[in-house]
Amino acid sequence: MKLLSYKIKGSPGPLRMGFMLGEKIVDLQETWRKLQQAADNIDSANAAETLFPADPTQFFAAGDRVIEQAQDVLAFAKANDVEDISFQRGEVYLGPPIPSPSKIICVGKNYAAHAAEMHSNVPEYPVLFAKFANALIGPEALIEKSEKAKNLDYEAELTAVIGKEASHVKREKALDYIAGYTIGNDISARDLQKRTPQWLQGKTLDRTTPIGPWVVTADEMGDPGHLAIRSTVNGEERQSATTEQLIFTIPFLIEFISELITLNPGDIIMTGTPEGVGMGMKPPQYLKDGDITALEIENIGRLENRVKAV
Structure with missing residues (x-):
């Protein structure tokens, strides 16, 4: 799995965790949220900011737990529609x-x-x-x-x-x-x-x-x-x-x-x-x-x- 930090070009917002899916970049936290919603884990989906950080430094500081969950996110993204949270390479800036x-x-x-x-x-x-x-x-x-x-x-x-x-x-x-x-x-x-x-x-x-x-x-x-x-x-x-x-x-x-x-x-x-x-x-x-x-x-x-x- 290729994990990266990105933000939309021209956006003043902070860097967020993403991953490569083919040639596209997909938002990691939002895909995790979709995975939780699909499993009816609504409380977890609503607590994504705490349970599955979007901030790149906080994400890696969380260690193996989130890395393992990211593998589940990748499998979910391969099997489900995540087009609404996916970006072409030219649309984003990589940090x-x-x-x-x-x-x-x-x-x-x-x-x-x-x-x-x-x-x-x-x-x-x-x-x-x-x-x-x-x-x-x-x-x-x-x-x-x-x-x-x-x-x-x-x-x-x-x-x-x-x-x-x-x-x-x-x-x-x-x-x-x-x-x-x-x-x-x-x-x-x-x-x-x-x-x-x-x-x-x-x-x-x-x-x-x-x-x-x-x-x-x-x-x-x-x-x-x-x-x-x-x-x-x-x-x-x-x-x-x-x-x-x-x-x-x-x-x-x-x-x-x-x-x-x-x-x-x-x-x-x-x-x-x-x-x-x-x-x-x-x-x-x-x-x-x-x-x-x-x-x-x-x-x-x-x-x-x-x-x-x-």
Whole structure:
């Protein structure tokens, strides 16, 4: 199932949860309401705002319960008329699938070839850093290049979404704690990142980190350890790898992080990028005003954004 956030173009309203049904986008909460009405659960239908959130952040924060119910919603939509709450792709604006997660945990140097192009050794432990929600944008927003960020770089990353509270989780059970997966572009201001030992200032600038276009639920994704991952800039291929090349696999990362930090539903983990980033090229090729980054991950789709100098 492909879960997304959307709003009608030109609408001042907030982002709402939706899902893909064929080529159309369907409102998730309103379909759930129809399902409850069809089952004569009138009280539940009337309490949809509480029981089945339309707000994307609240939805994912509710965890496995609503993800499982969303599967029932999809089955209902396939078998019933939901045309009145369905939209053509061109009618809606897609936002980040999770606009304000409580934690955005990122992993650096998690592909050996990328570590090498950054003139770094393969790390003994996962290199963790954080982003904040101010950085997140969706698949239709502009990547803002501020005057302070001279050397802006792209990084294609498989991004995992936590589905239930995870503390001291063993790697054998780790994938059971994931709600789904999306694409993340860990945009990095290399000049700001490298001017101190701590990377934060170059990693979480306002409106610089696209995620999306949707979250593919774990049941539909299959094994996240065998996915092709690719990026282009203005149509030129820059990165091409598979998640088999991850130094620290997703189960390892869930175990490692959850021993240090309790992960909550809706938290996201950006798992690292393969070689081919702009900084690693000779000479370096950083993003400019008007450049278009396009990231593709097998079984998820394509995330495309334009860079805009601000």
